[in-house]
Amino acid sequence: MDIRKPFVSLLRGIISQFRHLLLNLMPSLLAIFGFFLLCGIVVHARGQNALEFYSIIFSSGFSSVDEFGYVLFNATPLVFTGLAVAIGYKSGLFNIGCEGQLYVAAFATAWIGMHLNLPALLLVPLCIAAAMVAGAVWGAVPGYLKARYGAHEVINTIMMNFIAFALMNYLVTSIYQEPGQMIPQTRQIYETARIPRLASFVPDLPDNHPLNLPDSNPLNVSFLIACGCVVLCYIFLMHTRWGYELRLVGNARDVASYGGINPRVVTVWVMALSGAVAGLAGVAEVMGYRYRYFDSFSPNWGFTGIAVALLGRNNPFGILAGAVLFGLLNKVALDIDILLGIPRGLFFAGQGLLIVWLVCVEGISRKKNDS
Template identity: 35%
Template sequence: MDKVNKIFVKDSALVPLVAIVLGLLLGAVVMLLGGYNPITAYISLVSKVFGSPYNMGETIREITPLIFTGLSVAFAFRTGLFNIGAEGQFMIGATGAAFIGIKLDLPWFIHAPLAVIVGAVLGGLWGGIAGYLKAKRGVNEVITTIMLNWIALFLSNYMVNTFLLQPGQQRSYMIHDSASLSVGWLSELFGNARMHWGTLIALLGAVVFYIVLWKMKQGYELRSVGYNPNAAQYAGMNVKRNIVKAMVIGGVFAGLAGVVETLGVFHYQVIAAASPGYGFDGVAVALLGGNHPVGVVLAAVLFGMLTYGSAGMSFGADVPPEIIRVVIASVIFFVASHGIVRWVLKPFLARRKKEEVA
């Protein structure tokens, strides 16, 4: 039985890896059909990511918000919910952090933590709206979170335009230095890349994700409600409260993504015509990461490298940046299509199982 379990674990680990390879191969085929050299393109991508300390630092910067939004979506998935609203929670968190960072002038050891906490709490409350509607009114959270994304976009624009706008600009005033999450010495180490404390917070968030869901009583209840709400209710668990709680926690993760982008990268907030896209990418990161915190971090690394490296494909191989979205979409397709991946793996796994069981 132990041998069979080990085979199952290896099988589960192989599926996303093979999905990535198949996605890259399909992307190569698309490039060939478009008249581009995929080998040159992928070499240019890798060179862009690892070509200099600055590019490595900027890649880490690109990865950081994807970890947060991936954790946000994965947490909801683990509790039986579909949080498609990480995009809106991201924007609300960013707006809250910007408001505190601009309007208040406090010592750094109070100002920065306060801005982070306010942004995270507002992101959580925004996610909690969808949780409340699901728990109390039975409204599907997919519908409400998508609608709340648009409300968050226009509400954030209104807040910036009304209270934070710098005259003559389409953005807010700069946040005070005391609210910044930038790390000067680390930025210098990486060629003045926009490095910030948010990366460390994101990794700590993955640890908190694991502890809450698998090491705490509350996490057991949340997962139980996700697996079977009727059985959880029969066991005396408050299903409605746990639904709201799960969406609030997911919103906190997504809100933190917006917080670190505002306080650590740009130091201001713009009046946006469209949402930034990190929340929707978080869905793909969560799927590829198997809704596990370690998997989410690794998937965010992959997506961040592909996203930032797409500029290298454009300059080094004359490949349009949109091609990288085809590669990412291909990876998502194969991750979601477990049957196709397992069919590709079937001959190898069948031979491996015979050897291991014997």
């Protein structure tokens, strides 16, 4: 017996795994590459220096821990919304309602945080739970309407978005507005409801040290919660019975039915779970950053989550990477606007194209599989 045989087969296995991964990642990598190339061409066409543009992108994101902290800070809510979209998508459901869900969740968090004066050990979990419940309810309604009445979840989540915007706007301008202020925001939550910044855990370094994370950096523990969520989501989707049911309903509804799974029940809890995860983006905002509810705070995190999920191919770790990329883009967009005078719209336009390209690739590969 050839002693090398198991090693060779192991090596072959690794290579084929790697090839598979690379093939899977190819459209996303191409999309990112194309995106930056296109931006460079546009900058060049404006008569500006494309190389300077690229160097600003790099230094804006990676020149110091402080800068990179901002990237991760921007990425945090996108991890949650990306995961939320992916959870729905794996089960064949489109959650376009993350935007509304995270608003409702943020308000619920803020409400608990400013009304209950409890020790942090109680208040923090309570606030997070409030956000998840609120998001879950806002997501479960379209889920229930789909399961019970067959009403399309896309339309209902969009409708629920607008209802959430209106309801939250009403609450924050008419009932809970901070007294004596014209700004549409609530008063601050209690100190004990706040999530600490990461800067408070690391030693102070000199200001200009590249490894220094100054106290002004808003990166906070909610990013670690996001990372934990990524791992949990992966385990949940791939290694639990519920995750299996969820994916089976998404891939083969009839098989699921024959297997004794009720797709309607799954539809409801998947939308609730998706809404709960989207709601955590509200936690990052209220407990980790602003310490209050501020009207229309989200710059379309819910919709960017769709792009993030697409880019990460609905894989939780891919989503983490996608969220960091979009976190970088959001930060760079500001710097480019200030330093080169290029309007932020360029990045949004590129983001839109990226989404269209990625769905087209997905569509083509699905067509190939069908035939």
